[in-house]
Amino acid sequence: MLASHRLPDADAVPAGAPPTLLDGTSVFFDLDGTLIDIAATPDGVVVSPDLLAALDRLVAAAPGRVAVLSGRSLDQLDHLLGRFARRVAVAGSHGAEIRLAGQDARQRSAPPALAAATRALRDVAEAHGLLLEEKSMGTALHYRHAPGREAIAASAAAVLADRHGLVLQRGKMMVELRAPGDKGDALCALLREEAMVGTRPLFFGDDVTDEDGFVAATRAGGAGVLVGPARASAARYRLDDPAAVRRWIDAATVGAA
Ligand SMILES: O=P(O)(O)OC[C@H]1O[C@H](O[C@H]2O[C@H](CO)[C@@H](O)[C@H](O)[C@H]2O)[C@H](O)[C@@H](O)[C@@H]1O
Numbered sequence: 001m002l003a004s005h006r007l008p009d010a011d012a013v014p015a016g017a018p019p020t021l022l023d024g025t026s027v028f029f030d031l032d033g034t035l036i037d038i039a040a041t042p043d044g045v046v047v048s049p050d051l052l053a054a055l056d057r058l059v060a061a062a063p064g065r066v067a068v069l070s071g072r073s074l075d076q077l078d079h080l081l082g083r084f085a086r087r088v089a090v091a092g093s094h095g096a097e098i099r100l101a102g103q104d105a106r107q108r109s110a111p112p113a114l115a116a117a118t119r120a121l122r123d124v125a126e127a128h129g130l131l132l133e134e135k136s137m138g139t140a141l142h143y144r145h146a147p148g149r150e151a152i153a154a155s156a157a158a159v160l161a162d163r164h165g166l167v168l169q170r171g172k173m174m175v176e177l178r179a180p181g182d183k184g185d186a187l188c189a190l191l192r193e194e195a196m197v198g199t200r201p202l203f204f205g206d207d208v209t210d211e212d213g214f215v216a217a218t219r220a221g222g223a224g225v226l227v228g229p230a231r232a233s234a235a236r237y238r239l240d241d242p243a244a245v246r247r248w249i250d251a252a253t254v255g256a257a
Helices: 049-061 074-081 114-128 147-164 183-191 208-219 242-252
Strands: 025-029 066-069 089-092 097-099 105-107 131-134 138-142 167-171 174-178 200-205 223-227 237-239
Touching (some): 049 066, 114 138, 114 147, 114 174, 138 167, 167 208, 208 223
Antiparallel strands (some): 089 097, 097 105, 138 174, 167 174
């Protein structure tokens, strides 16, 4: 089962920065490649205190209207974002795990087949020198350090996804077997929460898994913001990199406490 990403026609390339007006807007962020720079390994990322302080200001300026939608598990997000992860709504595992600020997670059980699929994926990782990342709702095989082994990782994951009935998720220099769910559904679920009802969602993301969120944000009267080089995307706006996202947050919160 391949995760469906509704990529638009090739000429639909987003451009320009989104407006910084927060009135009536809710703000959703992907994590890796959007709020933080991509690193060589999943554990190598840096979440700076400055970024967390800027996000705190954003939450103060848009109370109840900031959320994180990530392919990371909730546990990983808690570890990386610390107390900030409890201040906002968070959807982990590409939307399969959702937690509102100050509440317990609405969590499904991991797919029963995930353990067997992970064992098989670990054999592939060991045989070909690839990096395995185990998460609550999925297992990723990373080839950033060995780009020449992409085809091995991709074909092994495709076979295992089929065999075990798991979603096959492509990502930046990785392929993942995971539970169903997508960031678009997670965004729609969060938009039904009181503070977000009737708001225009802006969703900032960089990867193919973020396209579902761009589509959902657009359908809800908001827009997607692609972070990274121009490419075909369902996003309307584009920012170059996480540093530009940080400047957007700073501009949107000028004068906020
Ligand atoms: O939805 P996201 O928050 O963007 O998470 C997507 C995946 O991010 C991580 O992998 C990516 O970032 C790593 C660190 O920069 C990088 O080494 C890797 O090549 C990227 O694919 C994370 O490890 C995955 O679990 C997430 O699904």
